[in-house]
Amino acid sequence: MMGADQARSGRSIWTAIATVVSVQLAVLGYIVFDRVRLLSAGREIVLDVVPVDPRSLFRGDYVILSYDISQISSALLEGKPAKGAPLFVTIGQDAADKWHVSRVGAEMVVPATPEAGTAPAGKQVVLKARSDAWRSPAIGGRAGPIFARYGIESYFVPEGQGLALEKLVGEKKIKAVVAVGRDGTAALKGLMVDGKLVYREPLI
Amino acid sequence: MWGYQGRIERDLDRWREAGWLTPEGDTRIRAELALRRPRYGLSGALAVLGALLLGFAAMSFVAANWQEMSKLARLMLLFASIIAAYGTAGALFVRGLASFAHAALVLGVALFGASIMLIAQMYHMDGNPPDVVLVWAGGALLTGAALGSNPALSAAMLLACLWTGWEVALTSEVHWLFLPVWAAVTAAMAWREWSAGLLLAGVAISVWIVALGYLFNDGHAHELVTLLGLAILAAGVVLVQRQLHLPLQPQVIAGFGMAIAFAGSLALQFVEVVSTGRLIVLSALTLAALLAAIYWGFRTGMRNVLWLGYTGFSIEILALYFKTIGTLMGSSLFFLVTGLLVIGLAVVAFRLHERQEASGGGMS
Numbered sequence: 099m100m101g102a103d104q105a106r107s108g109r110s111i112w113t114a115i116a117t118v119v120s121v122q123l124a125v126l127g128y129i130v131f132d133r134v135r136l137l138s139a140g141r142e143i144v145l146d147v148v149p150v151d152p153r154s155l156f157r158g159d160y161v162i163l164s165y166d167i168s169q170i171s172s173a174l175l176e177g178k179p180a181k182g183a184p185l186f187v188t189i190g191q192d193a194a195d196k197w198h199v200s201r202v203g204a205e206m207v208v209p210a211t212p213e214a215g216t217a218p219a220g221k222q223v224v225l226k227a228r229s230d231a232w233r234s235p236a237i238g239g240r241a242g243p244i245f246a247r248y249g250i251e252s253y254f255v256p257e258g259q260g261l262a263l264e265k266l267v268g269e270k271k272i273k274a275v276v277a278v279g280r281d282g283t284a285a286l287k288g289l290m291v292d293g294k295l296v297y298r299e300p301l302i
Numbered sequence: 303m304w305g306y307q308g309r310i311e312r313d314l315d316r317w318r319e320a321g322w323l324t325p326e327g328d329t330r331i332r333a334e335l336a337l338r339r340p341r342y343g344l345s346g347a348l349a350v351l352g353a354l355l356l357g358f359a360a361m362s363f364v365a366a367n368w369q370e371m372s373k374l375a376r377l378m379l380l381f382a383s384i385i386a387a388y389g390t391a392g393a394l395f396v397r398g399l400a401s402f403a404h405a406a407l408v409l410g411v412a413l414f415g416a417s418i419m420l421i422a423q424m425y426h427m428d429g430n431p432p433d434v435v436l437v438w439a440g441g442a443l444l445t446g447a448a449l450g451s452n453p454a455l456s457a458a459m460l461l462a463c464l465w466t467g468w469e470v471a472l473t474s475e476v477h478w479l480f481l482p483v484w485a486a487v488t489a490a491m492a493w494r495e496w497s498a499g500l501l502l503a504g505v506a507i508s509v510w511i512v513a514l515g516y517l518f519n520d521g522h523a524h525e526l527v528t529l530l531g532l533a534i535l536a537a538g539v540v541l542v543q544r545q546l547h548l549p550l551q552p553q554v555i556a557g558f559g560m561a562i563a564f565a566g567s568l569a570l571q572f573v574e575v576v577s578t579g580r581l582i583v584l585s586a587l588t589l590a591a592l593l594a595a596i597y598w599g600f601r602t603g604m605r606n607v608l609w610l611g612y613t614g615f616s617i618e619i620l621a622l623y624f625k626t627i628g629t630l631m632g633s634s635l636f637f638l639v640t641g642l643l644v645i646g647l648a649v650v651a652f653r654l655h656e657r658q659e660a661s662g663g664g665m666s
Contacts, residue, residue: 108396114448115392122414122441123381126421130377133425228430252428286426300373 134301136285140277143223144290145197147272161253161263163274167225168251170199170244179204184226186282187246191221202244206282226282248284250276255297266291310335346401350453353405357412373424380417387413391449407451414441415461432468435461439483447490455499458487463506476517480510492549500550504558512565516573524569531563542602553604560595560607564588564614572621581625588618589643593650600654615647 146166167189179185188201201207206224227246253274255263266272273290275298288298314331317323323331371379387410394403415438421427422434439461446455466480484507491499515527538556546552567588571581592615599608619640 111392111395111449115388118410118445118448119385119388121444122384122410125437125441126377126380126384126414126417129418129421130425133421133427137425247428249427249429253426254423 133285136279136283137277137287137301140279140283140285141223142287143197143276143278144195145274145276147274147289161255163251163253163272165248165250165274167197167199168246168248170202170246172242172244174199174202175244176201176203177205185229185244185246187225187227187248189223189225197223202246223278224282225278225284248276250274250284250286253286253289253297263289346404349402349405350408353409354412357409357416376420376424380413380420384410384413384417404451404453407445407449408453408457411438411442411445411454411457414438430472432465432472435465435468436483439465439487443487443490446487447493450494452494452496452499455487455491455494455496456502459484459491459499459502459506462487463509466510470513470517474517476514484510495549497549497551501554504550504554508558508562511562515566515569522574524566524574527566528563528570529566531559531561531566533559535559535563542604553602553606556604557606557610560610560614564592564610564618567591568617568621572625585618585622589615592618593647596647597650597654600651 147163148166148168167187170187183204185202185204186206187199188203188207189197190200191197200222225246225248227248229244229246253263263272271292273293275287275290275295277285277287279285289296311332314323314328318325318328387406391403391406391410394400394406415434418434418437422429439458442454442458442461445451446453446458462480462483465483466477469477469479484503488500488503488507491503511527511530514530515521515524517523518526535556536559538552538554538559541548541552542556544552548555567584570576571584571588576584592611595607596611596615599605599611622640623636
C-alpha cells in the first residue's frame with residue numbers, strides 16, 4: 099500500500115496536490131461568489147423580526163432570528179409537497195409595507211423576484227424554504243402550522259455585542275434586510291434597528 | 303493486518319520446527335511479509351491525531367479573533383492555510399516521510415471543512431446543514447482518491463454517514479442519494495485494497511439497509527431487508543467457495559449478509575405486529591438458519607460466522623422469551639421448544655466434535 103506512495107515520482111505527487119488544492123479552493127470560491135452575487139443582485143426586502151424565547155436566543159455568538167412569515171397556517175398550503183422537498187412561500191406586501199404569506203406550495207407559481215412596480219405581481223416575492231417533517235405536521239397531511247426555514251435564521255455578531263442585540267429583538271425593534279434571488283433563495287444583508295441600518299456587512 | 307502478522311509468524315516458527323518448511327522458504331515468506339507490513343505505525347497515527355488537533359486549534363483561534371479582519375483577508379487566510387497544509391504534505395511525500403504526509407493531508411481535509419463553515423458564518427448562511435457535510439465529504443474523497451490517503455477516505459465515509467443520518471433525521475424518508483456516494487467512496491477503498499476501510503464501508507451500508515426497513519414503505523420494509531441480507535449472504539457464500547482473493551474477505555461479506563438478514567428477521571418478528579402462527583414459522587426459520595450458520599462456520603473455521611451465529615441465536619431466544627411470556631404461547635411451551643432446540647444443538651455440536659477428532663485436529 100505505502101509502496102505505491104513511495105514509488106510515485108515527485109512530479110506526479112505535485113500534480114495530484116495541485117489538482118486537490120485547486121478543486122477545493124474552487125469549491126470554496128464558488129460558495130463565496132454565489133453568495134456575493136445573490137447579495138448584490140437579489141431583490142431587497144425588509145422583514146419584521148419577531149421575538150423568540152429569550153432563553154434559546156443564544157447559542158454562542160449568534161442570534162436566532164424568527165420572522166412573521168416563519169410560521170404559516172396550513173390553510174395556505176396548496177398541493178402535497180414531498181417530505182424534505184423545498185417549499186415555495188409566496189409573500190405579498192400590504193399597504194403598511196409589511197410582508198404576509200399568501201400561498202405555500204411545492205412549485206413556484208409567480209416569478210420569485212418580479213420587477214418592482216409591475217402590479218399586481220410587483221408586490222409579491224417568492225421565498226424558497228425548508229421545513230422539518232417533525233416540526234410541521236401539515237406536510238404529512240395532518241393539522242397544524244408549517245414552520246418554514248429560509249436560511250436567514252442565524253445572524254453571527256461580533257463577540258460581546260450579542261446581549262445588546264438580544265434586548266432589541268426582545269423589544270421587537272429589529273427588521274432584517276434580505277436579498278432574494280431568482281430561484282427564491284434568501285440571504286441576510288444586514289439588520290435595521292428603529293429604521294436605521296446597523297450591521298450591514300461588506301460583500302467581500 | 304497486525305493480527306495476521308502475529309499469527310503467521312507463530313505458525314512459521316512451528317512449521318519450520320516440524321520440518322515442513324525449508325530455511326530458504328522461511329526466509330522468503332518472511333521477506334514478503336515484511337514488504338506487506340504497513341509502514342504506518344504509531345508515529346503516523348499520532349501525527350494524524352496531532353494534525354486534527356492543530357486544525358481545530360487554528361480554527362477556533364481564527365473564529366474568535368477575526369472580527370478585526372476584512373472579509374477578503376479572512377478568505378485569503380483560509381485559502382493560504384489549505385495551500386500550506388497540502389504543500390506540506392507534498393514536501394513530506396517527496397522526502398519519503400509518508401506517514402507524516404498523510405497527517406498533513408488530514409489537516410488539509412479538516413481545514414477544507416472548517417473553511418466551508420467559517421464562510422457560512424461570514425455570510426450568515428443558515429441553509430440546509432447536511433449540504434455542508436456532503437461538500438466536505440466530497441473534498442475528503444478527492445483527497446483520499448487522488449493522493450492515496452486512507453485516513454481521508456475514512457473521513458469521507460464517516461462524513462457521508464453523517465450527511466445521510468442528518469437528512470433522515472430531518473425528513474424521516476429513505477435517503478437514496480447515500481448509495482452513489484457510498485459506492486464512490488467504497489470504490490476508492492477497494493481500488494486501494496484497503497481492507498479496514500472496506501470493513502467500515504460494510505458497516506455503513508449494513509446500517510443503511512437495516513434502516514431501510516424502518517423508513518421505506520411507511521416503515522414496513524423488513525421483508526426487503528431480510529431478502530437483501532440473504533442475497534448478500536448468498537453472494538458471500540459463492541465467493542467463499544470460489545476462494546477468490548478479494549480486498550475484503552468473502553467470509554466478512556457473508557457475515558454482513560447474515561447480520562442484515564437477522565436484523566430484518568428480528569424486526570419482522572418483534573417490531574411488526576404478527577399473529578402467533580406467523581411468529582412460530584418466522585422464529586423457527588430464523589433459528590434453523592442460525593443453526594445452519596453455526597454449523598457452516600464451525601466446519602469451515604470461519605470464526606466471524608460462528609460468533610455471529612451464536613450471538614444471533616442468543617438474541618433470538620431472549621427476544622422470544624420476552625415476547626411469549628404472558629401471551630398465548632405461554633412460558634411452558636416456550637421452555638419446551640427452546641429446551642428441545644438447545645438439546646438438538648448439543649447433539650449437532652457433539653457429532654461435529656467427533657468428526658473433527660476423527661479428521662485430526664480442527665479448530666480450537
